[in-house]
Amino acid sequence: MNCKEEESKAGTRFRMVKERHSKRFNKARKEKEADERMIPLCKFIAGTKNYFTSSSCAGRILLLKVNEKGDKKKASFHRKWHRKVKLEEVWNGIEEKVNERELWFKMEPFIIHVGTHSLDKANKLLEVMNKAGVKRGGIIVAKKGKFIVEMSGTQNMAFPVKIGEKIIIEKNYLKKGIEKANWKIEKNYWNLKRVEKEMKKELK
């Protein structure tokens, strides 16, 4: 196979991957499974010629069950919100029985995966990242015809609230923690908007 044939093959492969991801996104949107705040950005990227998105999350506040060893592999969601939270709903989640494990309060930033077909275009994504003030991320896949850039925010919080059946946190302290988490998630969504804006300016 000569260079030209190989390039054209890589091009076809890229278009197929892009189409598959677009379909998956549209399906998730119809079934209301897509993260609302990610839709404008994902929609825009699906409409470009050179890029596609795979898994992404706009950022969230959660109660996470972890096993005694803090092993993330064995962690699972107990509650999950893609928005600011109220003290009472979090407290209710904490009071509910959680089967002998640890329960953690967490605020996690946005994470976006954008795919493209060349190193040049992947570099364009790194440029957008920098312009949007995103400090964390990089090219995580760099193969012929397939490049994936991950970018994520830096706002985060994590602290334990329950060990076994014992609530170890004071409600009054949790209230303060939630105020901070709500401020951080708003800042995170604002940062995500900035990424969206830069992408709309720069990507084709």
Next chain:
Amino acid sequence: MNCKEEESKAGTRFRMVKERHSKRFNKARKEKEADERMIPLCKFIAGTKNYFTSSSCAGRILLLKVNEKGDKKKASFHRKWHRKVKLEEVWNGIEEKVNERELWFKMEPFIIHVGTHSLDKANKLLEVMNKAGVKRGGIIVAKKGKFIVEMSGTQNMAFPVKIGEKIIIEKNYLKKGIEKANWKIEKNYWNLKRVEKEMKKELK
């Protein structure tokens, strides 16, 4: 300039950058400023033909001063430990006057920057990352002759302990938090050892 000349120029540039970073590392080591736990890894990388390290940190527990808006740009260290901590030393740090700001307790994972000269070699670093079970990181600079890969752990904790002059955390709860942070930093150092081991196996 033809291709061969350009390549040789890029090669010279790479060797110069590598030498500069090696010198900086040796200076930091002599002046006892290098992070002890990073030394075996940095030393190994300095001895390879194709790689160099720039800034890195083995992971730490800290008390961080942040301004009222939680702006990280205006954050600064109040206390910093590259090891497990004791309740009393953290509590002493919290009790000390911190000038009208917020004080946060944080546990941060290792972060390593490794530079190389080609996409092929950068891909080798991504491969090492995967083999070592490192979930976060990627190629953050991808220019002709200069590639930098960032990799970092995922263990982290963050919660506020003081707002203005008011300590908002109970000592007893902090004790539990510190137990978790100590467990997490040990896990983090173990993960870093795994990275070191994989690098020694794979990088030349």
